[in-house]
Amino acid sequence: xxxxxxxxxxxxxxxxxxxxxxxxxxxxxxxxxxxxxxxxxxxxxxxxxxxxxxxxxxxxxxxxxxxxxxxxxxxxxxxxxxxxxxxxxxxxxxxxxxxxxxxxxxxxxxxxxxxxxxxxxxxxxxxxxxxxxxxxxxxxxxxxxxxxxxxxxxxxxxxx
Numbered sequence: 001x002x003x004x005x006x007x008x009x010x011x012x013x014x015x016x017x018x019x020x021x022x023x024x025x026x027x028x029x030x031x032x033x034x035x036x037x038x039x040x041x042x043x044x045x046x047x048x049x050x051x052x053x054x055x056x057x058x059x060x061x062x063x064x065x066x067x068x069x070x071x072x073x074x075x076x077x078x079x080x081x082x083x084x085x086x087x088x089x090x091x092x093x094x095x096x097x098x099x100x101x102x103x104x105x106x107x108x109x110x111x112x113x114x115x116x117x118x119x120x121x122x123x124x125x126x127x128x129x130x131x132x133x134x135x136x137x138x139x140x141x142x143x144x145x146x147x148x149x150x151x152x153x154x155x156x157x158x159x160x
Contacts, residue, residue: 001029002091004041009101013044017119024120027156028127037091040130042123043098050100065103066122068129070095097126113160120158124149 003022007013021042029038047063054064071093099122108118128145135142153159 001026001034002037002039004039006041006043008043008045008049010046013101017116020116020119021123024153024156024158025123025127028124028152031152031155032131034094034131035092039091039093040127041096042126043096044101045098047100047102050098050103053098063100063103065100065107066126067098068095068126069098070130070132095130097123097130099123099126117153117158117160120153120156121149124152 003025005018005021007018025040025042050067051061051063053067054060054062057067057069058064099119104118104122105115108115111118128149133141133145133148135145
């Protein structure tokens with residue numbers, strides 16, 4: 001997976017935690033059988049920055065733990081590429097994930113598990129949203145997403 005990691009935090013995210021995110025997302029990509037050249041980004045930020053995104057894009061006036069911005073290709077009126085053959089040679093960008101490092105720390109402490117488990121949970125959660133999974137309504141979609149999320153994290157080694 002071609003993964004861009006952007007650190008906009010005040011104190012910086014350690015190389016260890018950046019490598020963990022890269023590794024768990026590559027694992028999740030293989031798990032979903034995504035093409036190797038799939039592109040996406042993860043941006044680490046503090047509460048004040050994610051608060052602004054949450055307010056602007058979701059209408060919620062408070063910080064949140066993770067926000068996903070999926071790149072939708074369906075419903076476009078105009079084709080981006082002139083032909084299908086060219087489209088097959090280009091990587092697919094699935095979108096962007098924003099993560100509040102402040103909330104990762106707070107939630108890990110509150111839930112009684114490691115910072116690494118919470119970080120992995122949030123990036124996999126956002127990753128699944130980028131790949132069309134949803135949990136807006138209780139029911140089969142929510143159950144499928146949460147079960148897949150748990151399975152990926154457990155198989156990777158980030159169990160609760």
